[in-house]
Amino acid sequence: MGRNSELLTMAEQPPWEDLPSLCWEAVLRSLRSNADLQSFSSVCKRFLDISNAFRTSLSIPNRLTPCLGSLLSRRFTYIKSIDLSSFRGNPSSVLLQIAQFPLPLEHLDLSNQESLRFDGLREIGSKFGALRVLVLSKIGLLADDELVSIADYFPLLEELDISYPRLSWVTDDCISVLSQKLQRLSRIDVSGNLSLSDQSLVVLSVNCLCLREIVFRLCSLITGRGIASLIKRRPHLVSLALTGMKMDRIFYEELVDSFGYAESLSSLDFSGPFIWDGLLMSVAEANIPLERLNLSDASGWFSFNGIRKIMLKHRGIKILDLKKVDFLADGNMSVICRDLRSLNSVNFTHCFNLTTTTLYNLMRHCPFLKQIIMEWTNLRMDDGNETDMVVNSQVRSLSIAGNVNLTDDCLMKIGGMCPNLWYLDVGVCLKITGDGISGVLKSCPEIKHLETHYLENLGNLCIDFELPQLECLQAEGLKLSDKQLAAFISRCCHLKRLNLQECVHLSTKGVEKVVKNCKALREINLRGCHRVRDDVPFLDWMVSVRPSLRRIVPPHRFVSSKIQDFFLQRGCLVCHYYDFKKLEAKPIEQQCSLY
Structure with a gap:
């Protein structure tokens, strides 16, 4: 009997129970999103303990503060980064609470606060004096003497952000x-400190011998002469941004000459300022390891020749942003695409003269390309030679929203060229129909994030195949019926985020089917869905039926603090509005790590 009992116990024990923690840690490192990590941690207490070691960052809104002590003492004991940018009120009490725990804290974000009280910061400094990164962006009141005191609290800071103060x-x-x-x-x-002048660049370049990056966007008193002095004194700068500057502030020959002193510049941001070909030529001639170039929204006396010179010399460029450089044409791009074989990410938004010819050239000549942004360009079927079409399996993100002449056939051919897409945005492509969406999803079965906002002709949408990889659907403004939505959702077994904002044809019945069928659903936005109930009993039903829900935006009801507290106790935030942030706003490295 004893032997049989032992065999029975062994049979009931899960086969993975004996695996060492190191094996499970290797598994966790391969997970693609925080949602996957949360699912893993909910299996059992051992998995929860293992996963806690992988939670190194924590965002603290007001609603989290009552249970903060318990979280930091029991679960999140490995936190290196704390974000209080969404906290409203006096953060000092929260900082005092954080200081009670022996965290390996390295990064603290206090952005968006009206003011800072220093008892909390002083305590944080005494406990976490080795803090490396402090973010104080968009602070209401931050006087000179206060900032000097903060420097005394954190003498070992390596990164400091005091950008865009408000008052x-x-x-x-x-x-x-x-x-x-x-x-x-x-x-x-x-950035945004309007009283800073060239003097600040001088003292930083003289006293901060480790300085590698300085950002001074919209600092109107800084001139090209001061920037030139900075480059000459700190030739090992890796990043430089000359944004928001006017002609009379930047047009100095000293600035042109200074790039000859630079040795390590890998990132140059000339977005928005007045620039000229002479400046671009000096960059082209500089012996620097340039990998990122941003000329978006640039104005002045520059031409394709200046851009071409840079491309010829710096063929290691990986990120190129030419948004709103409106003189670019397909002929220009066919010339430089061959020089950009290292390219990872490109942005040609609002370059209205670029067509599918440029897209085909990028696919053909840039084998490492992962992200293409060609929103509001001129993609259409009758441009581009189909003999130039090649498959580029490296492309993961394609944003072509606003191409109003893009047809179903053209979309499906583009999808066939990049079959391993993870992210696709075809919003406001007004000629696209359900056939085009169905066709591209067949060609790109790996799509995880689909943006179809404000497409007007999806009446024939019919998906008769499974979409097991789709995790996020942006369907804002679509004229979907309950039946269409239910049929589509039934194919998406792992859908986690669903934006149905302003889908005015949907009813409560359709949303009920979505909530019942989407077993992994975590976020749903119903703002503007006026035919959908948004009373507390219906919200309560949603959370009860789908306990995975973590965020709900109701159709139009004002959500009181009492209601928010009620649902927050059940693990779900019911809020007035939530922005399903578009991934292309993130660097390509972060995009790919999200999945």
Whole structure:
């Protein structure tokens, strides 16, 4: 009997129970999203303990503060990064609470606060003096003396962000003191501090010997002469952004000459300023390892010749942003595509003269290309030679929204060229019908995020195959019926995020079917769906039927704090509005890591 009992116990024990934790940690490293990690942690207590070690960042909204102590003491004991940018009120009490726990804290974000009280920061500094990154962006009131005190609390800071203050500006004198106190500073962002001048660049370049990156967007008193001095004194800068500058501030020959001193610049951002071919030529001639170039929204006296010179010399460019460089044409791109074999990401949004010819050239000549953004260009069927079409299996993200002449046939051919897509945005492509969407999903079975917002002709949408990889559907403004939506959703067994904002033809009945069928659903946006109930009993039913839900935006009801608290206790945030952020706003490296 004893032997039989032992055999029975062994049979009932899951076969994976004996695997060591190191094996499970290797499994967790291969997961593609935080949602997958949460699903893993809910299996059993052992998996929860293992997964906790992989949670290194924590965002703290107001609703989380009552249980913060319990979370930091029992679950999130490996937190390296804390984000309080969405917290409203006085964050000092939260900081005092955080300081009670022995966390390996390295990164603290206090952006968007009206003001900072220093008892909490002082305590954080005494406990986490080795903090490396401090973000104080968009602070309401941050005076010079307060910022100097913060430097005393965190003398080992390597990165400091004091960008875009709302009611007060940091002065040159303050930057001078900071540069002396923060000897390890390698990156500083002072964008939007309108009183800073060239003097700040000088003291930073002289005192901060480790300085590798300085961001000073919309600092109207900084001139090209000051930037030139910075480059000459700190030739090992890796990143430089000259955005928001006017002609009389940037047009200096010293700036052109200074690029000859640069040795390490890998990222150049000339978006928005007045630039000219002479400046681009000096970049082309510089001996720098340029990998990222941004000329979006640039104005001035520059031409394709200046861009072409840079492409010829710096063939290692991986990220290229030419948004709104409106003189670009297919002929230009056919010339430079052959020089961009290292390209990972490209943005040609609002380059209205570019057609499928350019898209075909990118696919053919750029074998490492992962992200293509050609929104509001001129993609259409009658451009481009089909003999130039090749399959590029590396492309993961394709954003072609706003191409109003794009047809179903053209979309399906583009989909056939990049069969391993993870992200596709065809929003506001007004000629696309259900046949085009069905066809591209067949060609690209790996799609995880689909943006189809404001397509007007999906009446013939019919999906008769499974979509097991689709996790996020952006269907804002579609004229879908309950029956169409239910049929589509029935094919998406792993759908987690669903945006149905302003889908005015949907009713409560259709949403009920979605909630019942989407067993992995975590977020749903119903804002503007006026035929859908949004009373508390219906919201309660949704959370009860689908306990995986973590966020609901109801159709139009004002959500009181009492109702929010009620649902938050059940693990779901019911809020007025939620932006399903578009992935192309993120760097391509972050995009790919999301899945």
